[in-house]
Amino acid sequence: xxxxxxxxxxxxxxxxxxxxxxxxxxxxxxxxxxxxxxxxxxxxxxxxxxxxxxxxxxxxxxxxxxxxxxxx
Amino acid sequence: xxxxxxxxxxxxxxxxxxxxxxxxxxxxxxxxxxxxxxxxxxxxxxxxxxxxxxxxxxxxxxxxxxxxxxxxxxxxxxxxxxxxxxxxxxxxxxxxxxxxxxxxxxxxxxxxxxxxxxxxxxxxxxxxxxxxxxxxxxxxxxxxxxxxxxxxxxxxxxxxxxxxxxxxxxxxxxxxxxxxxxxxxxxxxxxxxxxxxxxxxxxxxxxxxxxxxxxxxxxxxxxxxxxxxxxxxxxxxxxxxxxxxxxxxxxxxxxxxxxxxxxxxxxxxxxxxxxxxxxxxxxxxxxxxxxxxxxxxxxxxxxxxxxxxxxxxxxxxxxxxxxxxxxxxxxxxxxxxxxxxxxxxxxxxxxxxxxxxxxxxxxxxxxxxxxxxxxxxxxxxxxxxxxx
Numbered sequence: 001x002x003x004x005x006x007x008x009x010x011x012x013x014x015x016x017x018x019x020x021x022x023x024x025x026x027x028x029x030x031x032x033x034x035x036x037x038x039x040x041x042x043x044x045x046x047x048x049x050x051x052x053x054x055x056x057x058x059x060x061x062x063x064x065x066x067x068x069x070x071x072x
Numbered sequence: 073x074x075x076x077x078x079x080x081x082x083x084x085x086x087x088x089x090x091x092x093x094x095x096x097x098x099x100x101x102x103x104x105x106x107x108x109x110x111x112x113x114x115x116x117x118x119x120x121x122x123x124x125x126x127x128x129x130x131x132x133x134x135x136x137x138x139x140x141x142x143x144x145x146x147x148x149x150x151x152x153x154x155x156x157x158x159x160x161x162x163x164x165x166x167x168x169x170x171x172x173x174x175x176x177x178x179x180x181x182x183x184x185x186x187x188x189x190x191x192x193x194x195x196x197x198x199x200x201x202x203x204x205x206x207x208x209x210x211x212x213x214x215x216x217x218x219x220x221x222x223x224x225x226x227x228x229x230x231x232x233x234x235x236x237x238x239x240x241x242x243x244x245x246x247x248x249x250x251x252x253x254x255x256x257x258x259x260x261x262x263x264x265x266x267x268x269x270x271x272x273x274x275x276x277x278x279x280x281x282x283x284x285x286x287x288x289x290x291x292x293x294x295x296x297x298x299x300x301x302x303x304x305x306x307x308x309x310x311x312x313x314x315x316x317x318x319x320x321x322x323x324x325x326x327x328x329x330x331x332x333x334x335x336x337x338x339x340x341x342x343x344x345x346x347x348x349x350x351x352x353x354x355x356x357x358x359x360x361x362x363x364x365x366x367x368x369x370x371x372x373x374x375x376x377x378x379x380x381x382x383x384x385x386x387x388x389x390x391x392x393x394x395x396x397x398x399x400x401x402x403x404x405x406x407x408x409x410x411x412x413x414x415x416x417x418x419x420x421x422x423x424x425x426x427x428x429x430x431x432x433x434x435x436x437x438x439x440x441x442x443x444x445x446x447x448x449x450x451x452x453x454x455x456x457x458x459x460x
Contacts, residue, residue, distance in 0.1 A: 008228070008328070010220035011273040012212060016197040019212045027212040029221060029323045037323040039204075041212040053228045 002059045004030035004070060007037055009051055026051060030070060043071040074172050075295035076310040078457065080109025081419045083288035086407030087255040090189040090285065094132055097184050097287035098142045101412075105180065105289035106143070110304045113143070116291075117176035119150045120167045122160035122183035123411035128198045130186050139182060154411075156202035157360060158446030159183060160288070161414025161453035165315050167292055177297035182289035183412035195283055199410070202447040204321040216280055216361065218322050218448045220272040223363040226329045227274070233381035234274055237362035238265040241278040241404055243390050244359065248401025250391075250432035255282050255407035279362040284407030288415035290422070306426050307460040311439070312345025314338060314454045322448045333452035334371035334443065341441075341454040342373075349373030352456070353436050354396040354424060356417035358445035359403050368443055369397060372454075391432060399424060399432050414444035414453060425459035 009028035012019070019025065026045035031037045042057055049072075057070045082104025084097050098121075106113060123135040132138065136150030153162040160183030167179035187195055200209040203218060226233065242262045248254035260278070268277040293301070295309065316336035319325055325332070342348060349372055357372065359365035366380035374395055375383045383389055389397040400406045400420035403413060421440035423429050429437075437459065444453045 007323075008221040008225040010217040010224065010275075011270070012214060012217050013269070013273075014192070014196070014214070014216065014271050015212065016200050016209065016214055017193045018197070018210075020193060022212065025212055027217055027221075029328075039208045039211045039213055039321065039323050053224065 003056050004032050006051065006053055006055045006057065007031040008053060011045070011051070030057065040070050043069055074174065076168055076171055076292055077295045077298045078290055078308040078310065078422050079111065079293050079298055079301070080105045080291035081289070081422050082108055083253055083416055083419045084286045085253050086284050086286040086409060086416065088188040088285060092285070094126060094130060094184055094186055095138065095142045097186070097285065098139045098182060101287035101289045102139065102143045102180065102182055105291050109291035111178065111291065111301060113145060115178050116145060116148060116180045118148055118167065118170055118179045119145055120153060120163035120179060120181045121150065122153050122163035122414060124154060124156060124159045124185060125198045125201065125410070126186065128201070129190055135184070155451040156446035157358065157408070157410050158414055158444045158451040158453050159411040161418070161442065161444035161455065162451070164290070164414060164418065164455065165313060165453050168310065168313055171292065171294050178291065178293040180289060180291055181415065182287060183415040184287040185409040185411040186285045187283050187409070188285050207321050214272065216275050217272040219361040219363055220275045221322065222328050222367070223274050226363060226367065229329050230378035231381070233366060235266065236366065236381035236384045237279055238262055239384045240359065240362040240365045241265050244398055244402045244404035247391055247399050247432055248405030251401050251406055254401040254405055255284050256405045275361055281360045281403035281408040284409040286407060286409035286412050286416065288412045288419050290415055290418055308422050308425050309458050309460060310455060311347065311458040312341040312343070312456040314340030314344070316340070316452050318450050320447065320450045330367060330377065331371050331445065331449035331452065333449050334368060334445065337452040337454040338372050341456050345456045347439065347456060351439055352441045353439050354399060354434050355441040355443060356398055356400060356402065356420050357443040359398060360408065360445065362404070364445065365397065365402070368445070372441070372443060391434070396434055399429065399434055414442070417442040417444060418455065421457050425457055
């Protein structure tokens with residue numbers, strides 16, 4: 001399973017209409033080993049977690065709209 | 073190149089004006105600008121209107137025609153421009169090019185937006201259309217989150233400037249107390265600003281600009297054509313203008329703690345004006361979020377990279393500082409009526425250069441800069457004005 005590192009992130013307490021049931025949630029820009037970056041919501045965030053730049057996240061099986069999903 | 077003068081300015085009070093129509097806001101600001109310019113409507117050759125998203129928020133498109141009808145401008149050509157939060161100064165930029173090409177002598181430029189009649193989630197959705205919908209908005213991104221990510225990265229690459237960001241908000245609110253057109257007249261303490269709830273970490277409530285209704289208009293003319301007109305005010309000339317773009321998505325930018333579009337647009341404007349950053353007396357910069365203000369002042373060359381926060385802490389950017397930033401109160405406290413914001417910034421720069429800013433008048437105001445950013449820095453328009 002591929003992994004990525006958190007390039008930068010934010011924990012959202014206010015969202016657009018579509019994500020209101022997920023608040024608070026973690027979105028980030030992830031960086032792959034080859035330097036490629038992309039935006040990704042990170043599944044499985046809990047308010048007691050400490051998040052930092054450089055932290056590793058893993059690709060998970062679940063795919064939504066054909067896009068890969070990431071979690072801890 | 074043909075020289076351009078700013079003949080007239082007009083704006084509505086910024087704020088929650090949910091009971092007023094787009095037409096009503098356009099009429100107030102547009103007619104004020106025309107009267108201020110001292111011209112007849114029939115002298116206006118073209119109309120440019122910046123509007124971001126009234127199609128979604130108000131069900132109203134075809135803004136050029138609406139504004140022309142509201143202002144009774146007959147059959148002159150009209151254009152609506154859209155470049156997210158830079159829509160207003162894009163309209164200005166297009167008018168400048170229309171005059172410089174020799175096609176027009178006098179142009180009316182306006183911006184308008186109505187947002188507060190919709191709930192926060194709907195407004196957030198509407199604004200999110202200015203980012204990459206598929207790659208960012210569908211991953212839960214909002215604009216506060218995008219700039220929050222920029223802030224986190226800035227903290228990582230330079231230092232944590234959360235306190236200085238709070239000071240940006242404090243200065244904005246202090247300046248807005250002196251601006252009758254500002255949306256917020258609120259004397260908030262730095263402690264209250266720093267203690268506010270998080271919206272998107274590390275940004276809290278006071279790090280975010282406002283949701284605002286409002287309109288702002290300016291009349292600009294070729295200096296040679298303006299010469300025949302009765303001068304009502306100090307002559308304000310457009311000394312330099314720049315416009316640049318960048319990727320839509322934040323993740324596609326090689327660097328996110330500095331905006332390439334600002335740097336490119338600034339280089340054009342400084343070159344055209346034959347001025348350096350240190351020649352600028354004051355600036356209205358795009359403080360959609362407090363971190364953005366700090367980054368903008370670095371990108372414009374006012375402060376060294378990574379030192380924008382220090383300048384705020386030292387009081388340099390305050391109203392009585394050496395380089396006052398956002399004397400109007402900025403997007404943070406004067407307000408951010410998206411399509412009108414770029415013109416509202418120009419309104420303040422011209423007001424200061426004329427010496428008409430009353431209680432918030434700057435001690436030295438001969439050269440002023442307006443910096444307007446669209447989306448996650450995908451569009452940037454910069455204009456430098458000089459009082460003669």
